[in-house]
Amino acid sequence: MSEADWSEHRARVQAMAEALADSTGPVRLRKSTSNLFRPREDSGRTELDAASLNHVLEIDADAGYADVEGMTTYVDLVDATLPLGLAPAIVPELKSITVGGAVTGVGIESGGFRYGLVHDTVHEIDVLVADGRVLTCSPDQRPELFHGFPNSYGSLGYATRVRVGLIPVQPFVQLEHTCYRDPEAVFDAIGAECAEPTCDYLDGVYFGPGEFVLTRAHFVDALPTGTETSDYTWMRQYWQSLRTNSRDWLTIHDYLWRWDTDWFWCSKNVGAQFRPIRLLLGRKRLNSVTYQKIMRASRRRPLSLVQYLRPRTESVIQDVDIPIANAAAFLADFDAGVGIRPVWICPFIVPNDRFSLFRLRTDTPYVNFGFWDMVRSNEPDGHYNALVEELVARHGGKKSLYSRSTYDEATFWSEYDRAAYQALKRECDPSGRFPGLYEKAVQQE
């Protein structure tokens, strides 16, 4: 990238810094997409338009990184890296997730058993803080900010540039789907892969008692003679193929986005799993951005007859991280108490324990369980989300904060390091222009 492109980047950041300086009082980000599942009330905060910070600035293939503006979506980043035979080490699988959102929001994907979480693969971040300064941080420069930024959800400042670690990839992946009946067997197999990887990507799905599918993906340079890649971007659904195919081939592009077409399996909630609706929507509209828009609109206008007639439900949309030794017990308790199925299983290692707002143990791999659905409920609203928090605590885990949380303040800060947060808040936002983390994650976005 030329010096002119870098100077345009600096001008875009400067414009955002000036908008921050020219306004007074509380602010928040304005973006065209979001994968946040907490209510976002109209809080009267000034909205800071960040949409133009969406460029891939530079890719250094030899050094293995890309410099990317904070609001760049992963789909744009991957489009820039794949022609060079590279991909971000971790590519969160919803196309609209942005690089800044994934770093501040603890992104994860199936490379986690080799590389850790998104923030473990980031080299450097520029953070725009409340007084308009842009602070560059890395493990060596302002390490407290670098290690405190993940899980801060924009409450310390906004990532305007992120240096993202890249890995070499090949044009295709060969998938091996292995069925397991016994939870201990599947978590043993996952533990073995974390200790000594035999594949390039690893994730799984729990469909119900006695039905786990673990998927090992291997890079391949060329397809074996007589094979073709599968296409799950329209009428066929990837998640259903796990139960019927033991082996499959995808392009690397389709592998990275394999979950987006049906938003894992959540497309069922907007009727998009019916063939006529899929035909009608067409390939281009079958994606997580469309489903997000439909769900947001239905939350704003919940006045249909169906809304009044349908049974009471509670939305339970959560990702939780559990040490692998407790994974089977957590899943059993979750199945008995909450009962959402399927559940996504994504293992990851923890390369270091310095990330203060999301501190995990380094002596064990973790298993991320992702469950996203409505639960029929005769309980007070919030019962099932609170139960998830209780189960996570009981099994020594940690919960992501992109969705609803019910913690009281003392419990929240016993999980997410109040002292480290307060020190960073004093440095980055002493007058409280950004919402505090507890206020944002639990009370309102």
Ligand SMILES: Cc1cc2nc3c(=O)[nH]c(=O)nc-3n(C[C@H](O)[C@H](O)[C@H](O)COP(=O)(O)OP(=O)(O)OC[C@H]3O[C@@H](n4cnc5c(N)ncnc54)[C@H](O)[C@@H]3O)c2cc1C
């Ligand atoms: C159904 C569902 C499934 C999910 N599955 C996965 C998954 O498999 N893997 C995964 O990695 N994640 C997953 N997520 C979570 C997702 O990665 C996080 O919610 C992430 O924060 C979203 O990023 P975004 O770019 O869409 O940000 P937004 O949703 O727009 O924002 C999220 C938060 O981050 C803040 N923020 C956004 N950009 C910046 C920035 N540049 N600097 C500072 N703060 C910023 C916002 O203020 C907001 O508080 C899932 C979410 C949902 C709802």
